[in-house]
Amino acid sequence: MDGLYEAFLNALRSISVSQILDVVVVSFLFFKIYNLIKETRAEQLLKGIILIFFIIPISEFFNLTMLHWILNNTITIGLLSFVIIFQPEVRRALEKIGRTSIFDKNVQLDKEEKNKLISNITDAVDNLSLSRTGALIMVEQKTGLGEIINTGTRLDALISSSLLENIFVVNTPLHDGACIIRDKRIIAAGCFVPSLTTNGSIGQHLGTRHRAAISASENSDAIVIVVSEETGIISLAINGKLLRNYNKEKLRNVLLAFMEKNERDNIGVGEKVKQWIKKRKNS
Structure with a gap:
């Protein structure tokens, strides 16, 4: 032994x-x-x-x-x-x-700005759902959506619920495509998103808009919000999976959780050390 x-x-x-x-x-x-x-x-x-x-x-x-x-x-x-x-x-x-940042690591939002940003998105989606207006909104994260943005019309406008709703009004030039959100701005609208998905379990009742949402979430880490034109149902496509039957509050919680996670991930090493020292002093 x-x-x-x-x-x-x-x-x-x-x-x-x-x-x-x-x-x-x-x-x-x-x-x-x-x-x-x-x-x-x-x-x-x-x-x-x-x-x-x-x-x-x-x-x-x-x-x-x-x-x-x-x-x-x-x-x-x-x-x-x-x-x-x-x-x-x-x-x-x-x-x-090789991803860069989400919601842009250089753009740090305070609590009031976060609530305003998310409220504008959720208010618009809720109103679109009630009026059964089809919509496809992509919230860019770490993976850049430049290729998709280039297929649409550049707006580079501050996010507001009224602007988001107007984009998807039926028979307007930009309604039949995706709206891309980056940081606090609507970067582009009327963007073409290929609906070629590798998900073989998609039901036949889902249309082109939902298939495009799943395809986009398969090829990026974007949060994709879909409003059904036929039923008004709000869905989320994340990481190639389609999550159905969201309401305004549930959508708000998901967006807030992703934004807070993104901000934590984007904190640099120096900032993390400062937070650790501060925590040690307080304890």
Whole structure:
């Protein structure tokens, strides 16, 4: 027992700081990669690849020549197929890695400004719902929506409930498209959003506007608000999922929660240190 304990201590002494750092960095990278693809189609394929990596040494140990050859070639072809088949997921993952800020990290809103901003959006959506006026509103976050913005008409106007409602009045030039909100401004309206979604579970009763909302949320982290023209139902599309039957208060709570989370995420290291020091002093 003493010999085993001594061997364990010797093994610990032989580990250098750089080796520990190496393990931590690699573990962190694998963790982030998994978070990027979890709850997507690529997650199941990744599990299959990991399983194959475990089976390969077993097949070699038991001298299963044919199985070993098949598994080795499957990995080679599978990695290439992964990039081709799951190109949308890979693209979203790379976009997440390189994202900038949300609601713009340079724009810090006080409580009154937040409430006013959210009230303007929710009041407009509620009125559009009551009048059964179809609407598609995208609130930009970390992923830039420049490609979509360029397909519409630039407004760059302060957000107001009356302006949002007027944009979607039927038979007006900008009603049949998406309205893009960035920070405290309506950047563009009448924007074209492709309705090509990878979500195969969408019901046939959902129209082009809802499909476009899901597609937009699959390819960005935008919060997409949809008002049905037929029923007036308010829906939210987030991360490729459509959440139905929202009311004014529920929508307000979601927008407020996202805005507060975004502001916390955008706090720099220096500011976090200051907050920690202040908290220590108060305690």
